[in-house]
Amino acid sequence: MDTSGRLGGMTRSFEKVGVVGLGTMGAGIAEVFARAGLAVVGVEADPDALERGRGHLEASTGRAVAKGRLSEAEQAEILGRVTLTTSLEDLADADLVVEAIPEVMDFKRSLFTDLDRICKPSAVLATNTSSLSVTGIAATTTRPGQVVGMHFFNPAPIMKLVEVIHTVVTEDGLADEIAALARRLGKTPVSVGDRAGFVVNRLLLTYLNHAAVLLENGLATRDGIDAAMRLGVGLPMGPFALLDLIGLDTSYEVMCVLFQESRDRRHAPAPILRELVTAGLLGRKSGGGFYDGDEPASSRADGKPSVSSVAVLGEGADEFAARLADAGFKPGYADDADVVVALSHTPVIELAAQLPHPSRLVGLHLVGDKVAEVASTVLTSPDATRAVEGLVRIVGRTPVLCKDRAEFVVDALLYPYLNDAVRMYDSGYAGIEDIDAAMRLGCGYPAGPFEMLDALGLETVRDGLRALYAEYRDPAFAPAPLLDQLVTAGVRSIRDLP
Numbered sequence: 420m421d422t423s424g425r426l427g428g429m430t431r432s433f434e435k436v437g438v439v440g441l442g443t444m445g446a447g448i449a450e451v452f453a454r455a456g457l458a459v460v461g462v463e464a465d466p467d468a469l470e471r472g473r474g475h476l477e478a479s480t481g482r483a484v485a486k487g488r489l490s491e492a493e494q495a496e497i498l499g500r501v502t503l504t505t506s507l508e509d510l511a512d513a514d515l516v517v518e519a520i521p522e523v524m525d526f527k528r529s530l531f532t533d534l535d536r537i538c539k540p541s542a543v544l545a546t547n548t549s550s551l552s553v554t555g556i557a558a559t560t561t562r563p564g565q566v567v568g569m570h571f572f573n574p575a576p577i578m579k580l581v582e583v584i585h586t587v588v589t590e591d592g593l594a595d596e597i598a599a600l601a602r603r604l605g606k607t608p609v610s611v612g613d614r615a616g617f618v619v620n621r622l623l624l625t626y627l628n629h630a631a632v633l634l635e636n637g638l639a640t641r642d643g644i645d646a647a648m649r650l651g652v653g654l655p656m657g658p659f660a661l662l663d664l665i666g667l668d669t670s671y672e673v674m675c676v677l678f679q680e681s682r683d684r685r686h687a688p689a690p691i692l693r694e695l696v697t698a699g700l701l702g703r704k705s706g707g708g709f710y711d712g713d714e715p716a717s718s719r720a721d722g723k724p725s726v727s728s729v730a731v732l733g734e735g736a737d738e739f740a741a742r743l744a745d746a747g748f749k750p751g752y753a754d755d756a757d758v759v760v761a762l763s764h765t766p767v768i769e770l771a772a773q774l775p776h777p778s779r780l781v782g783l784h785l786v787g788d789k790v791a792e793v794a795s796t797v798l799t800s801p802d803a804t805r806a807v808e809g810l811v812r813i814v815g816r817t818p819v820l821c822k823d824r825a826e827f828v829v830d831a832l833l834y835p836y837l838n839d840a841v842r843m844y845d846s847g848y849a850g851i852e853d854i855d856a857a858m859r860l861g862c863g864y865p866a867g868p869f870e871m872l873d874a875l876g877l878e879t880v881r882d883g884l885r886a887l888y889a890e891y892r893d894p895a896f897a898p899a900p901l902l903d904q905l906v907t908a909g910v911r912s913i914r915d916l917p
């Protein structure tokens with residue numbers, strides 16, 4: 420495979436690569452290069468950190484051996500390609516250096532000043548920054564044209580995406596060379612310009628931060644929100660499990676950078692992030708974060724709910740009532756049933772207020788075929804909520820308890836994310852296919868945002884955003900003008916645009 424590039428008419432080839440910083444990401448990146456047959460020099464600040472880096476490399480490749488994906492001989496070969504050192508001077512003859520140190524601009528700037536001095540003139544310097552300005556980092560060197568972003572995703576050996584970030588001063592052709600190198604590593608590159616958060620983190624972290632805000636607002640529990648997004652949308656991880664994987668410190672820092680650029684209230688880090696980080700609870704890497712290494716607590720209500728008659732209202736009521744009748748519950752009327760289940764994708768308080776026993780009414784929103792959001796109004800009794808939680812289990816779904824708020828949990832998180840993707844496309848920053856591929860390959864999503872929009876229907880999402888805007892008055896929830904126009908024009912898919 421040709422991965423060579425041109426450098427003033429000369430051929431640039433990437434055979435020896437330096438990786439600076441061997442934390443979770445750096446060690447993963449070193450492994451990726453070594454697996455592809457390149458010689459890797461891994462650099463850490465001190466011997467202890469170096470040993471931790473060696474531990475990451477051994478554990479990650481060891482896991483592959485344990486799973487039978489790698490033989491011990493192959494593992495030894497991969498590890499044999501990695502030289503570990505505490506001296507940056509050992510990078511003097513590297514063709515490429517990828518920086519993966521903490522997200523602090525001053526640290527990065529000072530490192531790049533050193534790398535610029537130490538590395539051979541033809542070397543390319545790359546940063547794995549999650550969101551900091553690549554241009555700002557490049558500007559500290561005497562070779563800004565040879566500085567790019569090469570952004571991997573956690574866990575680096577597994578996630579298929581590499582965002583290749585070029586700046587306004589990046590040498591012509593260099594981003595293509597780095598993209599070709601990413602392909603050689605078995606990754607799919609997406610090339611983008613230098614904006615805070617690039618494609619993935621801008622969309623992903625905004626959504627994760629929103630989940631943290633909703634948790635703080637008491638909309639639903641940590642486990643409820645995680646289950647809703649995993650089982651209801653098919654995401655590989657719920658937002659809090661993913662925040663723990665990424666690291667709460669990194670997530671907090673990304674949010675700060677996004678906020679600095681956008682001044683969008685939704686980018687202001689959720690206070691709970693700052694609190695956990697200050698407490699040293701950084702996620703998986705520190706042994707605790709949103710999860711304390713514990714399994715999601717089961718809120719399983721044991722036994723059959725102690726209600727006999729159930730009234731079911733709303734769209735799909737007949738089918739749901741039939742399932743309950745099969746399970747031995749008597750159909751009832753809204754006025755006198757023990758509980759009233761209102762199938763709805765919008766808040767049910769208005770309906771509750773019209774009933775003689777509003778405390779018995781619970782909203783129910785079926786999400787996909789695995790989840791049901793169980794919405795309690797300010798009038799719902801805990802007994803009614805518990806009963807409906809049990810009924811939901813009886814029909815084979817996972818209940819997610821939540822407050823009776825616009826779009827409940829899943830749609831409240833999903834629609835603003837989709838809206839952000841439309842805005843990103845409309846701003847000209849990235850194309851539809853690139854954004855979709857980035858979210859699928861960078862985060863393991865079952866579909867990209869535009870694929871999700873097509874599946875859900877543009878009008879449904881537009882209307883959901885209007886409801887969110889009406890409730891929270893946050894300008895970011897107002898439907899993107901492009902989305903609104905597509906719906907008004909009767910266009911079914913953004914891909915159908917001429």
Ligand code: 3HC
Binds near residue numbers: 620
């Ligand atoms: N390191 C190395 N390999 C790992 C790993 C780790 N930390 N965690 C899991 N793996 C490997 C496993 O060995 C397994 O490999 P195999 O298929 O060769 O056997 C594979 O991943 C699947 O693992 P499991 O079966 O144990 O677990 P899951 O099926 O639950 O998958 C997951 C785990 C791949 C992490 C999946 O849950 C996922 O895709 N999660 C989403 C991760 C994500 O969104 N990452 C992006 C975060 S954003 C980011 O990194 C940018 C930064 O700038 C903030």
